[in-house]
Amino acid sequence: QVQLVQSGAEVKKPGASVKISCKASGYTFSSYAIHWVRQAPGQTLEWLGKITVGNGYTDYSQKVQGRVTITSDTSASTAYMELSSLRSEDTAVYYCARDDSGWSFWGQGTLVTVSS
Amino acid sequence: DVQMTQSPSSLSASVGDRVTITCRASQDIRNSLAWYQQKPGKAPKLLLYAASRLDVGVPSRFSGIGSGTDYTLTISSLQPEDFATYYCQQYYNTPMYIFGQGTKLEIK
Numbered sequence A: 001q002v003q004l005v006q007s008g009a010e011v012k013k014p015g016a017s018v019k020i021s022c023k024a025s026g027y028t029f030s031s032y033a034i035h036w037v038r039q040a041p042g043q044t045l046e047w048l049g050k051i052t053v054g055n056g057y058t059d060y061s062q063k064v065q066g067r068v069t070i071t072s073d074t075s076a077s078t079a080y081m082e083l084s085s086l087r088s089e090d091t092a093v094y095y096c097a098r099d100d101s102g103w104s105f106w107g108q109g110t111l112v113t114v115s116s
Numbered sequence B: 001d002v003q004m005t006q007s008p009s010s011l012s013a014s015v016g017d018r019v020t021i022t023c024r025a026s027q028d029i030r031n032s033l034a035w036y037q038q039k040p041g042k043a044p045k046l047l048l049y050a051a052s053r054l055d056v057g058v059p060s061r062f063s064g065i066g067s068g069t070d071y072t073l074t075i076s077s078l079q080p081e082d083f084a085t086y087y088c089q090q091y092y093n094t095p096m097y098i099f100g101q102g103t104k105l106e107i108k
Helices: none
Strands: A003-006 A010-012 A018-025 A034-039 A045-052 A057-060 A068-073 A078-083 A092-098 A110-114 B004-007 B010-013 B019-025 B033-038 B045-049 B062-067 B070-075 B085-090 B103-107
Touching: A003 A092, A010 A018, A018 A034, A018 A092, A018 A110, A034 A068, A034 A078, A045 A068, A045 A078, A045 A092, A057 A068, A078 A092, B004 B085, B010 B019, B019 B033, B019 B085, B019 B103, B033 B062, B045 B062, B070 B085
Parallel strands: A010 A110, B010 B103
Antiparallel strands: A003 A018, A018 A078, A034 A045, A034 A092, A045 A057, A068 A078, A092 A110, B004 B019, B019 B070, B033 B045, B033 B085, B062 B070, B085 B103
């Protein structure tokens, strides 16, 4: 069965970087893009970017462009999202999701807390 | 960018009620709309895509309809497990995948 398993919770200081992983299983990793979405406490879902795993092409939200980098390692069936220059408003749960017409498969979420 | 306006923001209803949630896009999104259900501490769950197509395993009490800029999600007879927050998402104007603000469905 398709699964996306994310790395564990992180606590970072303002100005630091965080890198979250999303390990896929149960399908051909290179056949689908992976999206990254975050949800701040009590807020809606915010799309951050995606990677077309087959060719490595990325798209990013203008809001975080310049601070976010999405990569993938096909040998490990894993996608990564790195966010730099962290600030308090980056505190959120971060999710990966597999691209399709509607996103049926999501990771379990990774809580990132930014606090001094 | 396409903006998604979802209403209501919250809704109180009873088991067995029929409820409708609306999502309006700022431009025609050609039925490229998905609906998700989210429970506290959990990832969103896809209910419908392409405005009206049920994802695998989603109960038939969930339905969606719409075209152009206006879309609705209907739950025909609320069950206890349906109390959650619902989000719409457009995927026509990629790569910006915009979600609505959410509708929190609570027990009356």
